[in-house]
Structure formats: C-alpha cells, structure tokens
Amino acid sequence: MKFKRRIIDKIELDRILKRMANEVIERNKDYEDLYIVGIHTRGVPLAKRVASYIEEFEDVELQVGALDVTLYRDDLNNIEHQPKIKDSILRFDIEGKKILLVDDVLNTGRTVRAALNALIDYGRPRSIQLMVVVDRGNRELPIQADYVGKKVPTSHNEVIRLYLSDYDEKEEVDIFETEK
Amino acid sequence: MKKLLKNGNVFVSKNKKFEICDILLEDDKIKEIGKELSDSEAETIDCNGYHILPGLIDMHVHLRDPGYTAKEDIISGAKAAAKGGFSSICCMPNTNPVLDNTSAINYVTRKAGDLDKTRIFVIGAMSKGLEGKEIANIGSMVNAGVIGISDDGNCIQNTKVALNVVRYASTYDLPIIVHAEDYTLSGEGQVNYGKMSTKLGVKGIPSLSEEIIVSREIMLANVTNSHIHFSHVSTHRAVELIRRAKADGVNITAEVTPHHLLLTEEECAEFDTNKKMKPPLRTEKDRQALISGLQDGTIDVIATDHAPHTDYEKELEFLKAPFGVIGLESAFPALYTNLVKNGEFQLEELVAKMSENPAQIIKQDLGLIAEGKTADLAVVNLDESFLFSENYIASKSHNSPFLGKTFFGKPKFTLCKGKIIWQD
Amino acid sequence: MAKNVNLVGRNLYDLDTYSSAEIETIFETTQVMKSIIKRDYKKIPTLRGKTVCTLFFEDSTRTRISFELAAKRLSADVISFTKAGSSLKKGESLQDTVYTLDAMGVDLYVIRHGCPGTPALVHKYSDKPVLNAGDGKHAHPTQALLDMFSIWEKKGTLDGLKITIVGDILHSRVARSNCIGMKKMGAEVTVCAPRTLMPPKIEKVYGVKAEYDLYKAVQEADAVMALRIQMERQSEGLFPSLGEYSQKYGLNKNVLEQTKDDVLIMHPGPMNRGIEIFPEVADSEHSVIIEQVTNGLAVRMALLFLILGGKAAKEVK
Numbered sequence: 001m002k003f004k005r006r007i008i009d010k011i012e013l014d015r016i017l018k019r020m021a022n023e024v025i026e027r028n029k030d031y032e033d034l035y036i037v038g039i040h041t042r043g044v045p046l047a048k049r050v051a052s053y054i055e056e057f058e059d060v061e062l063q064v065g066a067l068d069v070t071l072y073r074d075d076l077n078n079i080e081h082q083p084k085i086k087d088s089i090l091r092f093d094i095e096g097k098k099i100l101l102v103d104d105v106l107n108t109g110r111t112v113r114a115a116l117n118a119l120i121d122y123g124r125p126r127s128i129q130l131m132v133v134v135d136r137g138n139r140e141l142p143i144q145a146d147y148v149g150k151k152v153p154t155s156h157n158e159v160i161r162l163y164l165s166d167y168d169e170k171e172e173v174d175i176f177e178t179e180k
Numbered sequence: 181m182k183k184l185l186k187n188g189n190v191f192v193s194k195n196k197k198f199e200i201c202d203i204l205l206e207d208d209k210i211k212e213i214g215k216e217l218s219d220s221e222a223e224t225i226d227c228n229g230y231h232i233l234p235g236l237i238d239m240h241v242h243l244r245d246p247g248y249t250a251k252e253d254i255i256s257g258a259k260a261a262a263k264g265g266f267s268s269i270c271c272m273p274n275t276n277p278v279l280d281n282t283s284a285i286n287y288v289t290r291k292a293g294d295l296d297k298t299r300i301f302v303i304g305a306m307s308k309g310l311e312g313k314e315i316a317n318i319g320s321m322v323n324a325g326v327i328g329i330s331d332d333g334n335c336i337q338n339t340k341v342a343l344n345v346v347r348y349a350s351t352y353d354l355p356i357i358v359h360a361e362d363y364t365l366s367g368e369g370q371v372n373y374g375k376m377s378t379k380l381g382v383k384g385i386p387s388l389s390e391e392i393i394v395s396r397e398i399m400l401a402n403v404t405n406s407h408i409h410f411s412h413v414s415t416h417r418a419v420e421l422i423r424r425a426k427a428d429g430v431n432i433t434a435e436v437t438p439h440h441l442l443l444t445e446e447e448c449a450e451f452d453t454n455k456k457m458k459p460p461l462r463t464e465k466d467r468q469a470l471i472s473g474l475q476d477g478t479i480d481v482i483a484t485d486h487a488p489h490t491d492y493e494k495e496l497e498f499l500k501a502p503f504g505v506i507g508l509e510s511a512f513p514a515l516y517t518n519l520v521k522n523g524e525f526q527l528e529e530l531v532a533k534m535s536e537n538p539a540q541i542i543k544q545d546l547g548l549i550a551e552g553k554t555a556d557l558a559v560v561n562l563d564e565s566f567l568f569s570e571n572y573i574a575s576k577s578h579n580s581p582f583l584g585k586t587f588f589g590k591p592k593f594t595l596c597k598g599k600i601i602w603q604d
Numbered sequence: 605m606a607k608n609v610n611l612v613g614r615n616l617y618d619l620d621t622y623s624s625a626e627i628e629t630i631f632e633t634t635q636v637m638k639s640i641i642k643r644d645y646k647k648i649p650t651l652r653g654k655t656v657c658t659l660f661f662e663d664s665t666r667t668r669i670s671f672e673l674a675a676k677r678l679s680a681d682v683i684s685f686t687k688a689g690s691s692l693k694k695g696e697s698l699q700d701t702v703y704t705l706d707a708m709g710v711d712l713y714v715i716r717h718g719c720p721g722t723p724a725l726v727h728k729y730s731d732k733p734v735l736n737a738g739d740g741k742h743a744h745p746t747q748a749l750l751d752m753f754s755i756w757e758k759k760g761t762l763d764g765l766k767i768t769i770v771g772d773i774l775h776s777r778v779a780r781s782n783c784i785g786m787k788k789m790g791a792e793v794t795v796c797a798p799r800t801l802m803p804p805k806i807e808k809v810y811g812v813k814a815e816y817d818l819y820k821a822v823q824e825a826d827a828v829m830a831l832r833i834q835m836e837r838q839s840e841g842l843f844p845s846l847g848e849y850s851q852k853y854g855l856n857k858n859v860l861e862q863t864k865d866d867v868l869i870m871h872p873g874p875m876n877r878g879i880e881i882f883p884e885v886a887d888s889e890h891s892v893i894i895e896q897v898t899n900g901l902a903v904r905m906a907l908l909f910l911i912l913g914g915k916a917a918k919e920v921k
Contacts (some may be wrong), residue, residue: 374805375808375809377803378803378804381720381739381740381743381780451721460887496698497717497721498720498727499723499740500719562622599690
C-alpha cells in the first residue's frame, strides 16, 4: 500500500469534530434520549470524542456505546482473513431512543447497513442518525450521512485511513493507493 | 527340464554364507552348485547382481479359503506369496468351514495342488470348530497331511481342554501352534494397553493377556513333553519366559511377525485400521526385546500372520474394523530394509529365520540350498528399491501397515520345485 | 486478539491440533457470543444460508440441542440426523450416509459417535469441516472448551492455575480433552480416581499428575471438576460399590472445606447428586455448573462462526 497524501491534518480534524458536534446540538434540541454509538474500531474513540465536545459545549452527560458489526456483515464468505470480533457494549436500552451512529469513513454503505441491522436487534430506536468523518462516495446502497466531516471522492483502489491519538501515534487522515 | 542360474550371490547352506556361484537345477532338484557351471541343455538365467536365497517359508498365513474369498483365496494368496519370495506357506484353519476335518483339508490341498504356484501346507484346527471345547480329529487330519495344528485367531481358554489337546496331539510329530491370548484380559481391547489405549480412549490389550497363556503353555509343554510353537510373540516378558523355558529344555519354539519387529503402538495414533491387529503393536521396549530374542535364538522364525481384510471392512470405524494385516509381499523387503541394511541384523540370520528354521519346525526337507535338495529359491535384488503401494500388492486385500513405504530387496524370481512361479 | 489466527474451514477432532492462540481466540469470540445470547433478541444473521448437520449416532440430547441452538442463533439451517443405538450394528455404512448428506449441501458436520476416530472418517468422505461432539471414550473437545472457558472467564487465564479432575478418568472423553487443552493453556492438571478407573501411563501421555487421594488432590486446586460415574462400572468390577465410591471420591462438604476459598466447582452434567457430587457442593456459591451450560452454547456458536464465517485460508493466494 502506497501513501498518496494527507487529506486532513490534526488541527483540521479537531475543527471538523467540533463542527459536527455543534450540528448535532442544533438538530437535537434535547439530549436526554440521545445515545451515541461508535462502530468498531475507529468509530468508538470518535464517538467518545464527539460526545465529550457536546458535553463540554452543553454541560450535559451523554451515554456512549460501541458496536461491532462483523457478525452482520454481508461479505463474510469473501473476506480473506478471519474477522476479529469485539464485544458490542451498549449499557443502555435503545428502545425508543435517538441513536447517533459514528464511523470514520463512509464508502459503499455496507458497514452502515450492517450497523443498522445490529442496532435494531437490540431494540427499536425512535430514530438513527449517522455521522462520518470522511465520505468517499462510491455508494452501493441508498445510505446517506446526516453529518459529514469532509467529502473526498476516491476510486476503488484507494484506501482512507484515519489515525487517532487514542490508538495511534498521530492524528490525521491519509489516503493510500493499493498496489495491484 | 534344466535351469542354470549364473553368477548369483548364493546362500550356500552348508557354509551358511553367501558365495558367488552358479546353480544347476534339474527338474525339481538342485543338481549342482559351483563356479562356472555349464550345461548345454539348460535354460540359462543370468543372476548377476542378485542374491539367491532358499525359497522363503511362511508358516503363518490366513488364506481365507474356503468361506471368506472376498478377502483372499488360495490362488490369490499363493500369488502374493510367490511375489514375496515365498516358495512355501502354511495356511491357518480359521476358514468357513473350519479346517478341522479331512474333507475341508482335502479341499485346500486339492485346490492348492492344481497350482503351479507356491506350495501350500495346511495347519489343522486344535479344537473342533476352533471353539476351544472338544479336541479336533487330529489323527485323521494328520493322515490328510496337516503339518501342524492351531486354533490361531482363537485361544483355548479352558486349561483342562488345552491340556488334553496338547496331551492328545503329542502322539503325532507335529508342532502345536498357539495364539496366546487370555480373553478375560484382552476383552474388547483394540490397541496396546498403555500409552496408546489412554491416548485413543479405547480399551487396551495388556501384555499380560499374552504372557499368562505363554506361561501356561510352557507348563503344558513341560508336563506333556510335546512341541508347542508360539505364534506372533509380541511382548518383552513373553520373550523372557520363552528364553528361560528353552534354557530349561522345554520343547518350545516361537515366531515373530515383521510388523511387531518394525512398528510400535505409536503407529496407531491416527486411528489407522491398517495398524490394528492381534496381538497389538507394542512399545519400543517390546520391539527391542523381540529383536534381541531373534538374535539370540529365543525366537526361531519370522512369520507374517498374513491376515487379509477387504478395503470396505478396514475402512469402517476403528472399533468395527477387523483385526489383522497382510504381510506376504512386504515381509522380506521390509525386514531387509529396516533390520539388515542398517546393520542391526545379519542377512544370513534373516534368511535362516525365514527358510531353514520354519522348515525344521514343520518337519519338511526344505529351506536349504544344497545339492540334492528341492529347488525352491528366492532371487532378490538387494539394491533395487520400490514403493510398496496398493498397486504393487497382488493379494486381494490391501490392509498393510507398510503402504507408502519404500523398500530395498525386491524379489525378482521365485522358484518352487524348479519352476519359476513368479517373475518381476 | 492473537494475530494470524484463522480457523475457517478447520476440523475439530480434538484440541491437540489447536494452538493456545487459537484457543484464546475461541474464548474471546465466546465472550461476544455469550453477550448476544443474554440480550432479548438472541439471533444474529451471521451464518444465513449455511447448513449445519448434526450426525448423532449416540444419544445425547443435551449436546445435540446445544449445537443445534448454536447454529440456529447464528441463522444457519440445521439438519438433524440421529441414529442412536445403531453405531455398532453391522451393515450401517457411514460412507453412504455422508455422501447422501453431502449431496444435499451440508456445510459443516457435527458428529457424535460411539467409535473413537470416526470424525476423521467422516472427513474422509466429505471435504466439509467436521466438529467432534464426542467420539467414544476418545475426545469431546467442545465440552473441554466450555469447561476451560468457564474457568478462563472467572479467573482471567488458565496459565499457572491448578485444576483437578475427579472421577472415572478411564472412560472419560471429557477428561482426556480437558487434559490436552488445559495443559496447552498452561494449567497444572491433577487427575484423581481409584486405580482401576485411571488410564495407564496417563502422567506420561498428558503431562498431568495422577493422585489417588481426593483430599490431597483438591487442596491446592483453583477449580475442581467432578465427572459423572456410570453405574455399570460397578458391575464391570471396577469398584466395589457406589457407596464406597461416593465416600472416597464424592465431592461433599468436607472436601469443599479443604479447598481454597475461591475454588470453582464444575461438572459436565448430568450429575448423580449424592454420588460424585453432593447438593451442598453442586449448589454452593463456588459452583459454575449451570453457567457451564450457557457457556457450552456460546462456545459452540463461537466455533461455528470461526469455522464457517469466512473464506478458508488455503483458498487465498
């Protein structure tokens, strides 16, 4: 995999997350019923980050959960390595609640589809909103994000990787090209 | 009809040594042994580079005929024997019907006599129907030509019956061949009692099951003064019991199989039914004791216990698959490759255990290469290797524990009564 | 989670062919499955379109139900083939049975059979993965995995733990698979039985300790597992009476008093209460016996997912 360029640096990423947190505040007048759920792996620290900004701006406390969608993937027969599954941690009842799903990159929409199914198996939320840092285009399913950090049109042989200080040594979003 | 075998490395019995020389055969006899023989009437066979052994004798073969001819029959068994270098074999009586009467024995001898193949001797039953209850008609079977008696596959459990059989048979000059197994101890055992039975979670066959009967039979041989021959000895304590009894002058002899000499219980780890037989493969300690017993003469004979079973029987679940493995075609090459070639054992000794010694036990004037003796010969190429595969096997069954192994010592010709009965 | 673990398409005959990293992966996946079966909606779509066949040649309602429910929780279809009692009858051809089922598109076989080694035989006739659900007295790897998971979940590891298995070791496939698996995960295993119910050379075969005195065997243990004693062993002459067995090898209150304070008490079930284990022990706070059943379901879901959920490693590049 070949590094092509950095598309979002640390400062810009922080701005994007803060902006999206404000958008969430604008759209959801009250927070009592709002639960934030990150999709494993990078969606989980992102969800925590966004939640902490909302908490800071509005002086509230939010519930954050983690969702692993591996067991709901539609491509299990084609993936070449054994998928690692993590425990989904939803320490709250999602029945009748507003859920904000958070992930790093939106591309084909299949991960989000899996996440929607996974979530619904835990209960019937009142609504589900979607937040992504990067929207790559290339949609294969009719799914759109409610909050988008940055639109970056890409081709299929490109890979976008988000680094977060919670996991990595740096904090930025890079674009790579896969070698054929 | 004359044949002249030129330049072979011949096992000359009177010197018990190999010498490069020629052998002239006339009809069914060895006419002359010597250097640079010539005879214008003789068909000349070039044996340069080959070893010429006395035709091998296997005194423990199951031909399955009559009754179980899907596994083997007299014709296919004789063919397999000839391919393995055997000029003579002895067939066991556990057929259906059992070879415990003259008409059954006549069936075998007649069918075998029609063949231009390996010579077949018949071993009659010790007890009627191999049931271990009543003495079989040993006297009339001797008249019909049996060269020994045995309940092989079965073992007479009742000591009183065992004593009476041995006592009754001692009138006749033949070996009483005993398969030593105490059923109360072997039970439903599948493999050696010990490491392997624990590992596989199957019932084990303890060494004790063999040793208790060996002890008993030694005592019976002692009091009745008859000749008892132990089949397929497998444990180190059994070897020791026989060694001591022989030292005490008891009239006993013993045999061991190639698989017990070459393999151990570890072979069974994958539930391979071709490694399942009775007695079971034992430990390395037992295997070493068998080799020592062979070396010091405690064990007289190597016999294959050739026990054919069809593929569909052996491909069953481990507990369902029958006991037994074939051995006629692998015996000499396997033993040569694994015992002689690596220097553990002398070729001369191996040959004696497979020809002269069994001939003595079954009281036949065979197993020697000397002038005037019967022209039974096995011509082998010690340097030629081959893959022992299902395709190589002439027997009807393929249940060999040696499948896939490469062996040296390939039999090239086998002669019986001066006739070539098999040729590579 | 350990790197490079790939169990897709693998057979499970016994734990000897599984590495400690693979077993650890199974435990971690089991934990996820356990949280799924604890929620209200217990089904996930993971193995939709896959067909699991349970081939039971021996009666075992518990194990069969556990496997079938595990498959159903993962949305796989289940074919149940039972031929109890006929396993040793002549004329039954396993080969034909497997060919027939294979032709119907089975993706994985779960087999219970009275003859040891039969799971490998099934695989000889089919290229589909085979899970051993107990073969004779040989192996019962999923039971061992659930036993080990039950300890791992409570203690965080098996490494360095002392585990004692008490009972009819000789006839126990559960004990055999546990010895292999627990040793592999770093536990010290002690097996305890009367001498007539102890397999020969067990110390050499598995690297475990054989102990004949129950009190000595349990003193240091972090977990004690009692095995079911089959009543027919008495008539086989392997021990004098159930009364004496219970007295010498039954887990009762006095035995429990000799153990560590945080000892786990286990039993693969079904229990003979009052013989190998007494109610005051089976129902004590130390007991994880009921939880073992839940863990059994979760372990089997984890295995089905890990073996069927993905592309076999060998097919890749």
